Amino acid sequence: MPEFLSETWLKELGRAVRGAAIASTTDAIVIEQVVRDVPGRGDVRYRFRFDADGASVSGDDSSDPPDVRLTTDYGTAVAIALGKENAQIALAHGRLRLGGNVDTLVRCAAELGAIDDATAELRAATTYPPP
Numbered sequence: 001m002p003e004f005l006s007e008t009w010l011k012e013l014g015r016a017v018r019g020a021a022i023a024s025t026t027d028a029i030v031i032e033q034v035v036r037d038v039p040g041r042g043d044v045r046y047r048f049r050f051d052a053d054g055a056s057v058s059g060d061d062s063s064d065p066p067d068v069r070l071t072t073d074y075g076t077a078v079a080i081a082l083g084k085e086n087a088q089i090a091l092a093h094g095r096l097r098l099g100g101n102v103d104t105l106v107r108c109a110a111e112l113g114a115i116d117d118a119t120a121e122l123r124a125a126t127t128y129p130p131p
Contacts, residue, residue: 001125001126001127002122002125002126002127003126003127003128003129004077004078004081004126004127004128004129005035005038005041005044005074005077006041009122009126010046010057010059012122013046013057013119013122014056014057014058016118016119016121016122017048017054017055017056017057017115017118017119018054018055018056020054020055020114020115020117020118021054021114027051028049028050028051028052029049029050029051029067029068029104029107029108029111030047030048030049030050030064030066030067030068031047031048031050031066031067031068031069031070031104031105031108032045032046032047032066032068032069032070033045033046033047033048033069033070033077034069034070034071034072035071035072035073035074035077036071036072036073036074037073037074037131038074039074039129039130039131040129045059046058046059047059047066048115050108050111055111055114055115055118065100066100067100067101067104068098068099068100068101068102068104068105069098069099069100070096070097070098071096071097071098071099072090072095072096072097073095073131074131075131076090076095076096078128078131080096081123081126081128082123082128
């Protein structure tokens with residue numbers, strides 16, 4: 001069972017999205033997730049990329065700014081991943097911060113929904129160490 005936000009988990013996340021039929025209906029979109037204070041790892045940063053060829057996940061690639069950046073602490077990231085916290089509520093309470101072109105999230109709603117579906121099996125197999 002992969003541990004949330006570990007290297008193994010990120011590889012499995014990449015496999016899950018590559019194996020799903022997720023292609024952007026707009027130009028290429030890059031969404032960066034930053035999770036602060038991950039136990040034993042510090043800050044973890046990874047990116048989803050959607051384009052006409054599908055979806056992929058990569059590690060920290062700060063050479064180009066992402067279209068959107070989502071930043072949260074580890075506890076909030078775990079709660080959202082487990083469905084115990086709604087991302088909109090975390091945003092409203094300041095536990096999730098957005099940066100970049102926020103309109104991009106609206107444009108890629110279908111792709112984000114497909115990611116959620118494609119990663120359901122991974123989420124069920126993931127372990128979540130306490131903060």
